[in-house]
Amino acid sequence: SQQGEEDPQALSIQEGENATMNCSYKTSINNLQWYRQNSGRGLVHLILIRSNEREKHSGRLRVTLDTSKKSSSLLITASRAADTASYFCATDAHDYKLSFGAGTTVTVRA
Amino acid sequence: EAGVAQSPRYKIIEKRQSVAFWCNPISGHATLYWYQQILGQGPKLLIQFQNNGVVDDSQLPKDRFSAERLKGVDSTLKIQPAKLEDSAVYLCASSPAPGEEKLFFGSGTQLSVL
Numbered sequence: 001s002q003q004g005e006e007d008p009q010a011l012s013i014q015e016g017e018n019a020t021m022n023c024s025y026k027t028s029i030n031n032l033q034w035y036r037q038n039s040g041r042g043l044v045h046l047i048l049i050r051s052n053e054r055e056k057h058s059g060r061l062r063v064t065l066d067t068s069k070k071s072s073s074l075l076i077t078a079s080r081a082a083d084t085a086s087y088f089c090a091t092d093a094h095d096y097k098l099s100f101g102a103g104t105t106v107t108v109r110a
Numbered sequence: 111e112a113g114v115a116q117s118p119r120y121k122i123i124e125k126r127q128s129v130a131f132w133c134n135p136i137s138g139h140a141t142l143y144w145y146q147q148i149l150g151q152g153p154k155l156l157i158q159f160q161n162n163g164v165v166d167d168s169q170l171p172k173d174r175f176s177a178e179r180l181k182g183v184d185s186t187l188k189i190q191p192a193k194l195e196d197s198a199v200y201l202c203a204s205s206p207a208p209g210e211e212k213l214f215f216g217s218g219t220q221l222s223v224l
Contacts, residue, residue: 004152031211042114042201042215043153088152097166098213100145100152 004032004089004101012107019076021104023089024069030092032065034074037086037103046074046087079108112136114216116202122222128190131219134183135204141165142179143213144187145201153201159185160207192223 007022023032031050035043049056049065049072056063062075076083086105090098115134123129135142140161145153156175158165161182170177174193179185189196199220203213 033211035215040217040220042217043203043213044215045212048211090152092211096141097155097158100154102150102152 004091004099006087006089006101006104008104009102010105010107012109013079015079015081015108015110017079019079019083019106019108021074021087021106023072023074023101025072025089025091026070027091027093029067030094032063032072033090033092033098034061034063034072035088035090035100037088039085043088076106079106081108081110084108114202114204114214116200116216116219118219119217120220120222122224123192125194125223126191128188129192129221130186130188131200131202131221133185133187133202133216135185135202136214138206139204139214140182140207141205142185143203143205144177144185145203147199147201147218149198156187189221192221194223197221197223 004023004025013019033048034046037043047058047063049063060077065072086103088100088103090100117132142159144156146156147153156170157167157177159179162179177187199218201218203215205213
C-alpha cells in the first residue's frame with residue numbers, strides 16, 4: 001500500500017513562479033525523500049529529510065517536515081520549463097523500504 | 111559512474127504470454143529493488159534483494175511473477191503468464207546497502223499487455 005499522499009494531484013504555473021506541493025503520510029518514519037520523474041524516465045532523487053530535521057534546502061528546493069502532523073512540503077522557487085515533471089514523496093518507515101505516493105504533476109508554462 | 115541499466119525499453123505482448131526484464135545495477139550496489147508503476151500512480155515495491163538473497167517479496171504476485179539475482183549483480187524479473195493488469199512500467203533501482211536511503215533508478219521497461 002502507498003503510505004504518502006501528495007497534494008495537489010496536478011499543478012500548472014508560469015515560469016518564474018514558485019511551486020508548492022504537499023505530502024501526508026500515516027506512520028512513523030525514519031526519513032522522507034522527494035523524487036522527480038520526467039516523462040518516460042526513471043525517478044531521480046532530489047532531497048532527503050530525516051525525522052529529526054524540520055527544514056532542508058538544496059538549490060531552488062526547500063523541504064519542510066512536520067512529524068506531529070505527519071506531513072511534508074516541497075517548494076520549488078523560480079520555476080523553469082525544465083522543472084516540468086512528476087514529483088513523488090517517499091517514506092522510509094524504519095524498514096529500509098521506500099513507499100511512494102501517487103505524485104504531483106507539475107507543468108511550468110513558458 | 112554508469113547508472114542503472116534496464117532492458118528492454120518497451121515490450122508489447124499478448125495476455126497469457128511470458129516476458130522477462132533485465133536490470134544491471136550500479137557497480138558495487140548491494141541492494142536491488144524492482145518496482146511496478148501503473149500509469150498515474152507511484153511506484154510500488156515488488157521485491158528487494160540484498161546481494162543475491164531476497165529481503166522482501168511480500169508484494170510480489172508469486173503465482174505469476176518471479177525474480178532472481180544471480181551472483182548478487184544483475185537481476186531478471188519474469189511474468190508468466192501475463193495479464194492485462196500487468197501493463198505498467200517496471201523500474202529497477204539500486205542502493206549501496208539497505209539504510210543507504212537514496213535510491214538510484216533505471217529508466218524502466220514499459221510493458222503493454224494486449
